[in-house]
C-alpha cells in the first residue's frame with residue numbers, strides 16, 4: 001500500500017513516536033511524506049520514505065496530486081488544530097481530495113492507530129481492487 005505521513009511542527013514528535021511504534025507494520029509498504037516530517041521519521045527509524053517538498057512549499061499539493069489519481073491508500077496527517085498555517089488552502093485541498101476519492105485519512109493519532117490496526121489485519125485489501133479497476137481517466 002502507498003502510505004503518506006504528514007505532521008505539523010508541534011505534531012512531529014507524535015508522528016515519529018507513532019511510526020516507531022508501528023515500524024514493523026509500515027516496513028512492507030511504499031512510504032511517502034512531506035519534507036521535514038519524512039526527515040524526522042527516517043532519522044529515528046530504519047524506514048525508507050520518499051520525501052516530497054516541505055508542506056508550506058507545496059508538499060501537501062504533491063501528495064494531493066497522487067490522491068487526485070486515487071494512488072494513495074492511506075494518509076496519516078497529524079494536523080495542528082491550534083495553530084494557523086500559511087498554506088491552509090493546500091491542507092484543505094488535500095483533505096478534500098481524500099474525500100473525493102474516498103481515501104482513508106487520519107488527522108489525529110487515535111484514528112491513525114485504528115487505521116493501522118486495520119491495515120495490519122488486511123482490511124485494506126479493497127484498495128487493491130480500486131487500483132485494478134481504476135479507469136485511465138476518471139470523470
Ligand SMILES: O=C(CO)COP(=O)(O)O
Pocket residue numbers: 006007008009033034035036037038053054055056059060085091
Ligand atoms: O506543513 C506540513 C503539512 O501541511 C508538513 O510539512 P513538513 O513535513 O515539511 O514540515
